[in-house]
Amino acid sequence: MDASYLIECASLLLRWMHVIFAIAWVGSSFYFIWLDNSLKPPVDPALIEKGVGGELWAVHGGGFYNPQKYLLAPKKLPDELHWFKWESYSTWLSGFFLMGVLYYSQAAVYMIDAGSVIQTPGAAVMTGIATLVIGWLVYDGLCRLLFNRSPLLFGAIYYGFVVIVGLVLCHLLSGRAAFLHVGAMIATTMSANVFFWIIPGQKKMVAAMRAGQTPEPIHGKRGKQRSVHNNYLVLPVIFCMLSNHYAFIYSGPQAGLTLAVILLAAALTRHFFNLRHKGIYKWQYPAAGLVLLMIVFVAHAPSAPQAAAQVPHTTTLGDIRPIITNRCLACHSEKPTKMPAAPNGIKFDTDEAVLANAPKIYQQVVQMRAMPLGNLTGMTDDERVQIGRWFKDGAK
Numbered sequence: 001m002d003a004s005y006l007i008e009c010a011s012l013l014l015r016w017m018h019v020i021f022a023i024a025w026v027g028s029s030f031y032f033i034w035l036d037n038s039l040k041p042p043v044d045p046a047l048i049e050k051g052v053g054g055e056l057w058a059v060h061g062g063g064f065y066n067p068q069k070y071l072l073a074p075k076k077l078p079d080e081l082h083w084f085k086w087e088s089y090s091t092w093l094s095g096f097f098l099m100g101v102l103y104y105s106q107a108a109v110y111m112i113d114a115g116s117v118i119q120t121p122g123a124a125v126m127t128g129i130a131t132l133v134i135g136w137l138v139y140d141g142l143c144r145l146l147f148n149r150s151p152l153l154f155g156a157i158y159y160g161f162v163v164i165v166g167l168v169l170c171h172l173l174s175g176r177a178a179f180l181h182v183g184a185m186i187a188t189t190m191s192a193n194v195f196f197w198i199i200p201g202q203k204k205m206v207a208a209m210r211a212g213q214t215p216e217p218i219h220g221k222r223g224k225q226r227s228v229h230n231n232y233l234v235l236p237v238i239f240c241m242l243s244n245h246y247a248f249i250y251s252g253p254q255a256g257l258t259l260a261v262i263l264l265a266a267a268l269t270r271h272f273f274n275l276r277h278k279g280i281y282k283w284q285y286p287a288a289g290l291v292l293l294m295i296v297f298v299a300h301a302p303s304a305p306q307a308a309a310q311v312p313h314t315t316t317l318g319d320i321r322p323i324i325t326n327r328c329l330a331c332h333s334e335k336p337t338k339m340p341a342a343p344n345g346i347k348f349d350t351d352e353a354v355l356a357n358a359p360k361i362y363q364q365v366v367q368m369r370a371m372p373l374g375n376l377t378g379m380t381d382d383e384r385v386q387i388g389r390w391f392k393d394g395a396k
């Protein structure tokens with residue numbers, strides 16, 4: 001087994017784990033937000049006497065459930081208490097390893113492109129990791145500074161910060177790495193919230209209660225602030241993580257701006273759901289999000305490549321073979337030079353393989369302009385026009 005095959009296996013395994021852990025984390029977090037927003041004050045005097053501030057009834061999986069939330073805490077803590085933390089930690093860990101396997105070990109391909117300011121893999125990796133750390137330090141500083149101020153003010157300032165990070169990263173790295181790192185930065189902040197504030201705060205509350213003291217409400221307040229932030233950050237993060245499968249969204253000169261618009265659309269959509277749990281329907285939020293997305297999609301509609309010069313007439317494979325060899329084989333061949341193995345197993349060494357993949361080549365090179373990846377091999381518009389003519393002439 002060679003190294004490239006092992007990288008493929010590691011990436012599949014880590015991606016699988018990462019998605020499963022993220023479902024567990026986001027799922028439980030969505031559930032609790034929904035629960036919190038849906039609780040109704042109890043009517044039963046016995047519940048009120050126990051200190052219950054809200055309850056609800058639900059039916060699921062063939063059973064009836066009656067969760068109850070205490071105003072501060074029950075008079076006596078049960079011996080066994082379930083903690084939600086590993087969902088978050090395992091999501092971060094698997095995500096970080098996945099990024100290491102894909103992006104940091106292949107930084108020359110994934111983190112750098114023809115237009116990025118940074119052109120050495122080492123510097124690209126350092127920039128990526130620094131983004132995660134700086135992102136947390138700035139967020140945490142803002143939280144402390146604006147603790148008792150309006151959440152909207154905090155949201156506006158933090159959003160401004162994320163937009164600036166996105167613009168700077170799109171300048172320094174490939175658009176693909178920039179989008180992923182903005183997502184990873186926010187996700188790191190979310191996990192750090194759980195690790196540094198939410199869980200320690202809860203531990204202090206439980207310790208105080210076990211010692212027979214009243215827990216200080218500040219811990220609960222802080223945890224709540226961070227947890228509300230996490231809730232709004234989920235949808236933007238998931239968008240960033242998926243974006244690297246769609247070249248049109250992260251390429252182009254305005255990629256940083258695109259990212260800013262989409263993050264806003266995602267947070268607005270989340271706000272709608274949070275209100276809806278409370279029975280308030282504000283359709284203007286998802287509608288605004290949808291309009292923003294439509295603007296992004298229309299603005300990114302690919303234009304057909306225009307030939308600058310008189311391009312030679314290309315009708316047969318022989319005519320475009322040199323283009324494929326020069327622009328694609330660095331990655332798509334038996335022995336690629338730019339990657340450990342041909343991505344998606346797509347190789348253009350033989351004529352048969354080129355012919356068999358003709359529609360995909362046309363789509364990726366001419367219609368979407370997604371290939372060559374980051375245009376690392378410097379394909380020209382003239383060459384795209386040639387491939388387009390060859391395909392329209394029947395790809396023979």
Ligand code: HEC
Binds near residue numbers: 329
């Ligand atoms: C620098 C490396 C690199 C170069 C050069 C490159 N590709 Fe790719 N290609 C990739 C990667 C990586 C993928 C996997 C998809 C992804 O990660 O976005 C891919 C995927 C593809 C796919 C499959 C897309 C899909 O949706 O299944 C096609 C088709 C393709 N490339 C065609 C080409 C053609 C044609 C060229 C030359 C004009 C080319 N590529 C040059 C790296 C490269």
